[in-house]
Amino acid sequence: MTSTREDLWHILECLTAEQFKNFQWFLKEEDVKNKFPAIAQARLEGADRQDTIDLMVQKYRPSGAVQITMKILGKINRNDLVQDLSNKSNEDHKISAALPCEDETRRAKLREMKARIDLMIKDRQMKICEVRRTAELSRKSAERQTSDSMRAFEALVASVQSSLDKLIGEIDEKQKMTQKQAGGLIQQLEKEIYELNKSSEEVEQLTKDQRDSLPSFTNEMLTEARFPQPSYKETVISTVTQLKEKLSKDMEMFLAVTELNRLRQFAVDVTLDPDTAHPNLILSEDGKQVHCGDIKQTLPDNQDRFDQVINVVGKQSFSSESFYYEVQVKEKISWDLGVAKESINRKESIKVSPENGFWTICLRAGKYKASRVHLSVGSQPRKVGVFVDYENRSVSFYNAESAELIHCYTDCSFKEKLRPFFSPGTLRDGQNSTPLIICPLYHNYQI
Known part of the structure; x- marks a missing residue:
């Protein structure tokens, strides 16, 4: 133009x-x-x-x-020039008239560019918040780890000091006994010396004829006065061996507690989904407790509800991130806990196994099982922790009070969303009415 x-x-x-x-x-x-x-x-x-x-x-x-x-x-x-100038003016006017459209297009592009930049800024601000949150969690984790380590090492030092005090006490007691025995022997020997000196004096007072008729004198009494040097080796070895075993157990316990506290950083808020609960199950209003009733309730028969087995799943589903939750099981004689695929069959009674989309453990007649595996449990858990590790494709179960690993499923196939899985078990002659209780978790939780 x-x-x-x-x-x-x-x-x-x-x-x-x-x-x-x-x-x-x-x-x-x-x-x-x-x-x-x-x-x-x-x-x-x-x-x-x-x-x-x-x-x-x-x-x-x-x-x-x-x-x-x-x-x-x-x-x-010069009307010819008038026409030329008019044409030029009209062309310029058209171009000028077109400029607002071009300007609007440019402004639209600028707005779009600004929106993209604003989005990029927002993404980075969110990333900053995420980094700050991660850094804060790391700081709190470091503080917890430091505190736990100090308590653990103080306990270890106390164990060493206790063992040392015990060893010193045993050595001292043995030394006192040795000193007492030595004193007794010395006293006996001194008594014998006195008797010998007395005999010597009597011999000197004898006449020549009496000396010739004396019997020969033996040294039998002295041979019985041998005193062995006491040994503390067995005491030291025994004490050190016991201390080593105790420290090994204490370290195993410390590492187990540390690991469980680390997993609690992945704690999630789990609530029970009433739309999936079997009609015999009674849920608390807050969705944190469930037990089996003796009356089958009239509930909508939706596609998500279990109608053949006494089960319920959590409202929350997880598809990529690791998560952890804890459930109180004390005073119960039967229960199932774990996770299940969202697509599990809820209308038929099927075997609870990884092949069918279940990763659970259960208590039956005092015995603990994981699918077809019988579990050896050191102490009966009152709380059970469930941890799903997506990265390592595993599901682990812990005694939440002793930090003991109860069982771990490995090489799990996580190809869809997972939900926490619960079964409080059926009533048996009025027993097993105690509910399963989802425990609140805090990141500063300590065993």
Whole structure:
């Protein structure tokens, strides 16, 4: 797009010298009708075409300069140039009219670019929050680990000190006994020396004839006065062996507690889904407790509800992140806990196994089982922790109070969402009415 000055310059270049002189003459006259004031004669004298255009644009602005040029061109019979200038003006007007659209397109692109930049800023702000949160969790984890380590090492030092005190006490007691035995022997030997000295004096007082008739004297009493050096080796070895075994157990316990506290960082808030609960199951209002009732309730038979087995799953589902939760099982004689695929069959009685989408452990008749495996449990758990490790494809179960690992499923196939799985077991002659209780968890939880 050319400028107005360029368009006017091309037009005035087409005028002859005489026509240009006439053109300037009309500029000296005021056009009252169209409100174009005159340009002073003194300013036009000696002005060439370019100077004249500058004076017109300065006096009438670009649009006014075009209008007065077209009027004067008509007066000097150069209507051909009027048409050319009109065409140029119309073309420029069309281009100018198109500019807002181009400007709007540009503004739209700028808005889009700004929106993308704002989104990028928001993503980075969220990342900063995530990093800060992770750093804060790391700081709290470090504080917990330091605190746990200090307690553990204080306990270990106390064990060592206790064992040392016990060893010193045993050595001291043995030494006292040795000293007592030595004192007794010394006293006996001193008594014998006294008796021997007395005998010696009596021998010296004997006559020659009496000395010749004395029997021979033996050293039997002295041979019985042997005193063995006491040994503390067995005491030291026994104490050190016991200390080593205790420290080994204490370290295993410390590492187990540390690991379980680490897993508690993945704690999630789990609530029971009433739409999946078997009609015999009674859920608390907050969705944290469940037990089996003796009356089958009338409930909507939706596709998600278990209707053949006494089961219920959690509302929350997990598809990629690791998670941990704990359930109180004390005073119960039968229960199942774990996780299950979201697509498990809920309308038929099927075997609870990994092949069918279940990773659980259960208590039956005092025995613990995981699918077809009988479990050896050190102490009967009152709380059970369940941890799903997506990265390592495993499901682990812990005694949440002793930190003992009860069982671990490995090489699990997590190809869909998982839900926490619960079965409080059926009532048996009025027993097993105690509910399963989902425990609240805090990141500063300690055993």
